[in-house]
Amino acid sequence: MRKSRPEPAGAAPADPQLAARLGLPSAYDPRFRLSVSLVAPPDRVAAAVRAVARRMAQREAAAGGGSVKSAGRRDGRGDGRGDGRGYSGGYGAGGGGGGTVTPDHVEAASQIARLRKLAADRAALPAAGFRGAILGALAASQAVVVAGDTGCGxxxxxxxxxxAAGYRRVAVTQPRRISAVSLARRVAVEAADAHGSSVGHKVRFSSSVAAETRIVFCTEGILxxxxxxxxQLSAYDVVVLDEVHERHLTTDFLLALLRALLLQRPEMRLLLMSATINCAAFAxxxxxxxxxxxxxxxxxxxLVYMPPEGTAADDARKPDGARRRGGGGGAGGASGGSGSSRSYNPAADQxxxxxxxRLLQRIDSEVPSSQRGDLLIFVAGTADITGLCTALAPYAEQTRRWVLLPLHAGLALEAQERVFDVPPEGVRKAIISTNIAETSLTIDGVxxxxxxxxxxxxxHDVASGGGSLQxxxxxxxxxxQRKGRAGRTGPGTCYRIYSEAQYNEMRSFSAPEIARVRLEIGALSRREWLTPLGALLSLLPVDPAVGKLLALGCVYGVAALGHALGVRQDTA
Incomplete structure (x- = not known):
């Protein structure tokens, strides 16, 4: 390509008749001229222009006269060798009245059909019937609690x-990055926001928010x-705290700060949303x-209960929460060993x-491969994910019916999004996940x-004074919530790898994180004012305990270690 010479304003096209037939202006404004042009022999360009004019004339003749002979082939070749394919002159007999159907027409019709289906699906969601109730409650009160069951939209x-009600900008918090990103993309599709300008996400290391963005999906830590x-959160008119039942530390901090902010900003609105929520307490x-x-x-x-057999089941019933591993001489444990003895052997803690x-084999034998249906497995942590992926890989490779996909907060966002990919025909996804997929994440096909x-x-570990994942x-x-993942997009089955008695013994709700971790790190004074250390920690985008380690590291030379520990704090 080469730079083209500037032309005077109002330059006429090379073929005025062709320009008129195409509906192009007879002159152009030089402000809209491209600064490059294609290098091609003039004779070839002229031949191409004549060919376009000839084809347009042939199509117009075919549309007007109803005869395809005068126009040659229906595909516009004009050589008289019609093959009967293609469309000319509309859908009716004789070709009168319509225009030529092009691939652009087909694509436009397909897009319109998709938009109509999308609108119908939105209207069928239970939330659609409560739009007036939600907006009316917000008009009368600064804070509203929305308790929506799984799948309500x-x-x-x-x-x-x-x-749509006129609020300028809305912030919607999610407990995890993948939830914020996937919801932003889904809402952008529903809002016909092809360029993602009115709907965006804002998570650690990634943001698609622009000045004109009106809906911002973000993690709790970002807000x-x-x-x-x-x-004052002056950028937002409404804040929506989604999945507040999880009660992370950041959730409770936001609840306290936003309650105080509502007193300072009477025009601001707050929505608390969750599927499983203690409504009365939040209200x-x-x-x-x-x-x-x-x-x-x-x-x-x-619902199917499938408790492990043998020693593994006995271990699982122990009230101290000992791991239900191995059993009967399986890998990683001696036959007949008790759960308490194995808990001291890290190699056996698998x-x-x-x-x-057995579940993969059962699905293969009971469900035809022609029927789509993926499997979502919930386990405790990354070690379990790695162990299951390793153990199930030989069967997946042998049958070629399964693709194993890990999902946890430590994965990069691109790796997490692989769970949304559609597998080939006859292949199912086995998504092995932590509780990251428990809420706000709908994976089609599960x-x-x-x-x-x-x-x-x-x-909180009293002995060490720190915290640990247990x-x-x-x-x-x-x-x-996990059971509900099987029924989001169609009928499903939930297999619980424990007994019904164990389910009945579980606590009703998880304990809030603020009640399980240590908060006293010297950031607040006795009067609950920020200390100099607290002011410093408020500026660091890491967990406060790690931030304190960073501050001490500046004195003792271990700042790199503190930074490495802080990377995982906000990756969810």
């Missing part, structure tokens, strides 16, 4: 209701950082906030893959869920 529809920089905390309950839209889910392997009933939580049983609310 609250996470995608409520933000769009708010923007907390924005509060530190702008205590009381915000001075008797109104509650809007939305029923869910789950497809039928068959997940038993046998129930999950028909089966396997729940280990286990999760890791940060627990494995334990989940709550019944979390178990129900």
């Amino acid at each position: 609250k996470s995608t529809q409520v933000p769009q209701f708010l923007v 907390l950082r924005e509060l530190a920089g702008d205590p 009381e905390y915000f001075g008797g906030a109104p509650i809007v309950q939305i029923p869910g839209r789950l497809y039928p889910i068959q 997940i038993d893959p046998a129930p999950y392997l 028909r089966f869920v396997a729940d280990s009933g286990r999760a890791k939580e940060m627990i 494995e334990g049983w989940i709550s019944r609310a979390s178990a129900d």
Whole structure:
């Protein structure tokens, strides 16, 4: 390519008749001229222009006269060798009345059909019927609690209701990065925002927010950082805290700060949303906030209990939460050994893959490969994910019916998004995940869920004075959330790798993180004012304990270690 010579304003086209036939102007404004041109022989360019003119004349003749002979082939070759394919002169006999159907017409019709289906799907969501109730409650109260059952569409529809009602900018928090990014993309599609300008996401290391963005999906930590920089949150009219039932440390901090902010900004609005929520407690905390309950839209889910057999089942029933590993001389443990003795052997502390392997075999034998249906497996942590992927890989390679995909907060965002890819025909996805996929994440095609009933939580260690990730049983609310993943897009089955008695013994809700971790690190004075250390920690985008380590590291020369520890703090 080469630079082209400038031409005077109002230059006429080379073929005025062709320009008129194409609906082009007879002159152009030089401001819109491209600074480059194609290098091609003039005779070839002229031949191409004549060919276009000839084809257009042939199509016009065919459309007007209803005869394809005068126009040659229907595909516009004009050589008289018509093959009967293609469309000319509309859909009716004789070709009168219509225009030529081009691939652009077909694509446009397909896009219109998709948009109509999308609009119909949105209208069918239970949340659509509660738009007036939510907006009416917000008009009368600064804070509103929305308790929507799984599948009601609250996470995608409520933000769009708010923007359509005239609110300038809405922030929607999610507990994890992948939830924020996937929801932003889904809402952008529903809002016909092809360029992602009106709907964006803002997570650590990634942001698609622009000046004209009106709906911002972000993690709780990001909004907390924005509060530190702008205590008034002047960029937002409405803040939506989604999945507040998880009660992370950042969730409770946001609840306290936003309650105080509502007193300073009477025009601001706050929505608290979750599927499993203690509505009365949250409503009381915000001075008797109104509650809007939305029923869910789950497809039928068959519940199957599959407790491990033998020693593994006995270990799982221990009240101290000992791991249910191995059993009967399986890998990693001696035959007949007790759970307490194995807990001292790190090599034996491995997940038993046998129930999950049997589950893959059961699905292959009971469900035809022509029927789509992926499997979502919930385990406690990354070690379990690695162990299961290693143990199930030979069967997946042998049958060529499964692709194993890990999913946890430590993965890069691109690796996490692989779970949304559609597998080839006859192949199923086995997504092995921590509780990252428990809420706010809909993976199309998931028909089966396997729940280990286990999760890791940060627990304060009295002996060391620090915190540690400890494995334990989940709550019944979390178990129900995991079960609901099987019925989001169609009928499904949930396999619980524990007994019904164990489910009944679980606590109703998970304990808030603020009640499980140590908060006293010297950041606050006795009067609850920020100390100089606290002021420094508020400026660091890491966990406060790691931030204190960074501050001490500047004195003792171990800052690199503190930074390495801080990278994982906000990767969810």
